[in-house]
Amino acid sequence: MKNIDFKRVDDVQHHLDEQQYIANRELSTSLFLALKMKKPIFLEGEPGVGKTEIAKVLSKIMDTKLIRLQCYEGLDVHNAIYEWNYSRQILQIRMMEVEGNHDKEKISNEIFGSEFLIKRPLFEAIDFGNDSTPVLLIDELDRADEEFEAFLLEILSDYQISIPEIGTIKADNPPIVVITSNRTREVHDALKRRCLYHWIGYPSSKQEFEIIKRRIPELSEKLGKQIISFVQALRQKEFYKLPGIAETLDWATALLKLGTTELSEEITKDTLGTLLKYQDDIERMDSQMTHGLVQKAISDVNLI
Structure with a gap:
C-alpha cells in the first residue's frame, strides 16, 4: 500500500485525474474530508454516474485491495459478514x-x-491486518433490506464485529469505506449520520466530453461533441431510465466500431439499445424526437 498523504483537496483531484476520473471540486473535497476524518463516504446518485468507480480508483491510488460487497434483497449476516x-x-x-x-x-x-x-467481505475488511488498509465498497445499499443496515451500524461506528463463539474483533486499521446508493429507497438516518454524504449528478457537457476523450481517445472531436450534445438533451426528456456516463461510453464505442463519422437519425435508431435499457423508453423515442435531438446535436456541436 502506498503511503499517500493528501495535504490538500487539489492533491485528491490530481490523483483522481491521473486515474482518468474526472471529478468536480465538491466530490474531491468530500473524498479529502472522508480520508482525513476516517469516516465512510456515502455516495448517492443515478445509476451509471461513476459512484462505484470511485472505490475502484481509490484502491488504485492507494495501491491496496478493493473488497466489494454487492448488496441485494435478502442479503444477511452470513453472506455479508x-x-x-x-x-x-x-x-x-x-x-x-x-x-x-x-x-x-x-x-x-x-x-x-x-x-x-x-x-465474507465485511469481516475481511475488518480483519485485514495491520500492514495495509483496504478499500471497502458497499455497493447499492438501497437494494438490501432495511434490516441489513442494522448489521452495518456496529461496523461503521467502531469498526468491529462481534462473534458469539469467539468474541469481538476490532480492526487494526479501519478500512476506507465507500457506500453507494441509487436511491431506490431512503437509507436510514442512523447509518447516514456515520458517513460523509455526497450526491453525484450527471456531468456537465464539458466534463462528459473530457471523460469520453480520455476513455476513447480515437474518437473524433466532432463526433464526440455530437454524442455529448445528444445525450445531454436526451436527459432532459421523460424516460424511465436515463443514460448515465457508462451508457454514453458504450454508445460512443459502438458508433466508433460501426465507422460512424457523424451522427444521423438512422445510426441513432440502430444503436438506441446502448443508451436506453427499457423497451418502453425505446418506443417513446419516436422518429420526431430522434430527428429533433440529432439536429440539435449537430447544430450545438460548437457550444461544448
Whole structure:
C-alpha cells in the first residue's frame, strides 16, 4: 500500500485525474474530508454516474485491495459478514470421535476456532491486518433490506464485529469505506449520520466530453461533441431510465466500431439499445424526437 498523504483537496483531484476520473471540486473535497476524518463516504446518485468507480480508483491510488460487497434483497449476516464452515466442522467432529474424543466442551472449542470461519467481505475488511488498509465498497445499499443496515451500524461506528463463539474483533486499521446508493429507497438516518454524504449528478457537457476523450481517445472531436450534445438533451426528456456516463461510453464505442463519422437519425435508431435499457423508453423515442435531438446535436456541436 502506498503511503499517500493528501495535504490538500487539489492533491485528491490530481490523483483522481491521473486515474482518468474526472471529478468536480465538491466530490474531491468530500473524498479529502472522508480520508482525513476516517469516516465512510456515502455516495448517492443515478445509476451509471461513476459512484462505484470511485472505490475502484481509490484502491488504485492507494495501491491496496478493493473488497466489494454487492448488496441485494435478502442479503444477511452470513453472506455479508461471516459464516461457519459447517461441512468442515462436521468432518472435524467425526475425526475427533474416531480418535475417541467425546468431550462435548472440547469438541465445541475445537470446531468454533477461527480456522473454521469463512470470512465474507465485511469481516475481511475488518480483519485485514495491520500492514495495509483496504478499500471497502458497499455497493447499492438501497437494494438490501432495511434490516441489513442494522448489521452495518456496529461496523461503521467502531469498526468491529462481534462473534458469539469467539468474541469481538476490532480492526487494526479501519478500512476506507465507500457506500453507494441509487436511491431506490431512503437509507436510514442512523447509518447516514456515520458517513460523509455526497450526491453525484450527471456531468456537465464539458466534463462528459473530457471523460469520453480520455476513455476513447480515437474518437473524433466532432463526433464526440455530437454524442455529448445528444445525450445531454436526451436527459432532459421523460424516460424511465436515463443514460448515465457508462451508457454514453458504450454508445460512443459502438458508433466508433460501426465507422460512424457523424451522427444521423438512422445510426441513432440502430444503436438506441446502448443508451436506453427499457423497451418502453425505446418506443417513446419516436422518429420526431430522434430527428429533433440529432439536429440539435449537430447544430450545438460548437457550444461544448
